[in-house]
Amino acid sequence: MSAPFVLAVPSKGRLQENAEGFFARAGLTLSKAGGARDYRGTIAGLDNVEIAYLSASEIASQLARGMAHLGVTGEDLVHENIADADTRVALIERLGFGYADVVVAVPQAWIDVRTMADLDDVTTGFREQHHRRMRVATKFINLTRAFFSSHGIVDYRIVESTGATEGAPAAGTAELIVDITTTGATLAANGLKILDDGVILRSQANLVASRDAEWSPEARETARIILDHIAARARANQYREVRTRFRQCDAALLSEAHRNFGVEAPFGGPTSSGMLTLHCPPAKLYALASFLRDHGAETVSVVSLDYVFDRENPLFAKLETFLRR
Ligand SMILES: Nc1ncnc2c1ncn2[C@@H]1O[C@H](COP(=O)(O)OP(=O)(O)OP(=O)(O)O)[C@@H](O)[C@H]1O
Ligand SMILES: O=P(O)(O)OC[C@H]1O[C@H](OP(=O)(O)OP(=O)(O)O)[C@H](O)[C@@H]1O
Ligand SMILES: [Mg+2]
CATH class of the missing domain: 3.40.190.10 (Periplasmic binding protein-like II)
Incomplete structure (x- = not known):
């Protein structure tokens, strides 16, 4: 069997609880095989992954030495503990906690x-x-x-x-x-x-990738799957799904909605029966619903999204670019 893919996760301190919640929301279920005092864990469904539970500063050092592939830690610790941080590690995604x-x-x-x-x-x-x-x-x-x-x-x-x-x-x-x-x-x-x-x-908590970890094809594939979960969740958090039936909606109206409210039409314009699905930033929902009704929509419904899986995975693309440099 090839060497395991190591994901380093804070085991204590300010970042621990938030990090656990972050992976759970991304659909990655971490578990400690031997209970709360075990410092090794697994991810359900990803056989070759080993979770290393470490303190936030130890995670920065392990990433620098290539002993973990990916880890969650604070930017402050990355810059303090890693000489030449920009070349040794990549900050893949800011996590919105641990400010x-x-x-x-x-x-x-x-x-x-x-x-x-x-x-x-x-x-x-x-x-x-x-x-x-x-x-x-x-x-x-x-x-x-x-x-x-x-x-x-x-x-x-x-x-x-x-x-x-x-x-x-x-x-x-x-x-x-x-x-x-x-x-x-x-x-x-x-x-x-x-x-x-x-x-x-x-500083805030970041998902950090190590250059010197063993990036075998298997490790890259594991990283792709983990980052796919995280990207899908991140994308889902940025939008709410807006549905309406709206026959008169045309390309001009959609591009006006895009310009004014940052709205995306992930599945294209209205179907033949006029059903339209949009993704809208949370802060612009009311403005969008008003806009749609002003232009002829009768009813507009809004739901939260759990995941939005795109063909493109910007986080994995970032990792690949970094490893190629
Ligand atoms: N109010 C805060 N005080 C300290 N750290 C914070 C705070 N908010 C967020 N952090 C982040 O959490 C990181 C780790 O903090 P904390 O002191 O909780 O860890 P720790 O488990 O005690 O780690 P260590 O044993 O290495 O000091 C900090 O470096 C910083 O990135
Ligand atoms: O600006 P504030 O909100 O007051 O937070 C800052 C304090 O929090 C941290 O300590 P922590 O509680 O993590 O204890 P530690 O020094 O043992 O890590 C940090 O070292 C500061 O002392
Ligand atoms: Mg501390």
Whole structure:
């Protein structure tokens, strides 16, 4: 038997629950053979797939080393943990959860420090006055170095912090921090503020592919099937299905609906009896229903879609392009 296809899925932390829900909605049923404490799992119907349950940061490292083919992890961890991320891994799809910003935050009491340029000034002043460099507490060492250097800041030193980073300034172990924030509650509770141009990265969970995994023909076929499920679900989420009987509908009206509401006619214009099926972005449904009735439709019904399988699979196409580069 050929080596298994490895799909890495967060086993704990912020991304775990959402990742499970994401695969379930795509029609991929993940199960842990040995119960909740098992760190290996399977996907129903896909025999050669092994699920590796890992922490989000471990997933980034495994993808970098080619030990998983596909994985779910945060963009922040991809950029922090993978040198040369753009060539080692491909971000195949943003997943719409796990939103978090990596930010530079300083004590609110520093009223004159609002921007990275201000920070540059105070770090230099601090070094001259105290004969030591300002300390930045963070676990995002690589992101911090790159961002500070892009702002020409050199008079600082990193103090590695693996937890409760926001507490470092009050505890006196650092002057400022670089950390992740979603609601801002933890920063506020610790009397810290984000610099105006201090957002290093806006991150969310991504489906990530590894270049160095063993991409055998079987592995590619497995990826195609997994990505087909995910693409069908993603496409279904973007639209609602609108049905009406509407004999007078012609190409001009359809293209007006397309221009005004982003409507697609996946099965072409009306049938001989006038039945018409459209896909419409959720936000434009009422406008479309009004438009159709104004032009002669009597009744317009709307339903949610579970999957829309297209011949084209944009996610697999992205993977293939990346592996060819
Ligand atoms: N409010 C948030 N705080 C921290 N991370 C978040 C938040 N929202 C989303 N995330 C995402 O979740 C990722 C993993 O976060 P989390 O700290 O929950 O994982 P973990 O299981 O503790 O991993 P590790 O043990 O490697 O730290 C983050 O890197 C980020 O991409
Ligand atoms: O902006 P907020 O919404 O307040 O969220 C930010 C906080 O959440 C994360 O910690 P988490 O709770 O994941 O704990 P951890 O540090 O143990 O991972 C992160 O490290 C911040 O401390
Ligand atoms: Mg954590």
